[in-house]
Amino acid sequence: MTTEPATSTVLSSTILSVETESVTPTTVFSSASAGEAESSFIASSETTTIAESTTKYEPLVYTTPAATPAETSTEETSTTTTSIERQPTNLIRNPGFEDLTFAPWEAVVVANRGWLSIRSDTSRPGSLQCGVFDSSVPPTGGLRRRLIQPIVWSVKQDIDPSTIITGKEYRFSIFQKITASGGCNAQRLGCGGGGTSVSSGEFGGPLNAWALGAISCTWNQAQLDAGPYVYVNIICNSVTFSLDDAVLIEREASQY
Structure with a gap:
């Protein structure tokens, strides 16, 4: 004999829990004619109780945090105007006679x-x-007059x-x-x-x-x-x- 496996079915939002009583097969052997074995199978009744359990699902609400506006950083760039004071210049050329010649002296x-x-x-x-x-x-010269x-x-x-x-x-x-x-x-x-x-x-x-x-x-x-x-x-x-x-x-x- 083949025993049917217990089945659990899920329907939409309803869960069926299945409780199954075990089935015990009993085999009785008696002697009949020689070489033949008569078997009598007595099967106990199988009682299956299906209890319906209703489970309510609360809708899952996913809360997405509101987008936070990116912080705007405003850096004030200070503009500094630096006035470069004109440095006085020596108007004498070759002032220390460091050139190869004394010119323009x-x-x-x-x-x-x-x-x-x-x-x-x-x-x-x-x-x-x-x-x-x-x-x-x-x-290189000569005296022209005294x-x-x-x-x-x-x-x-x-x-x-x-x-x-x-x-x-x-x-x-x-x-x-x-x-x-x-x-x-x-x-x-x-x-x-x-x-x-x-x-x-x-x-x-x-x-x-x-x-x-x-x-x-x-x-x-x-x-x-x-x-x-x-x-x-x-x-x-x-x-x-x-x-x-x-x-x-x-x-x-x-x-x-």
């Missing part, structure tokens, strides 16, 4: 006398070179007029050292425009010692149009002097 030649050179053995401490003026006959009175020996440099502001005060300073002289009576430095002197002043020091000279210069438009320049003058029969570290700068920026 020039010597005023008198009767073929007076010449410039650059040297390193007589420069100021911390300076590599200086300019040296010698009132003697240049190595000078019998003191002469104004001069070294000058032309200034670019576009770098100068009309009516503004500038300060011209330079170091000078006289190493040889004869019949000298004045040392001056100054500034001018064309053939006109803008300002000048005396300065000087003992022989073989560096002396600082400084003077204020203010050009008008006519002087700038004529061509501004700075100069150092020495009135001597003969002289040799060195120049170094020249500065032409706005008055408020000068340390002298």
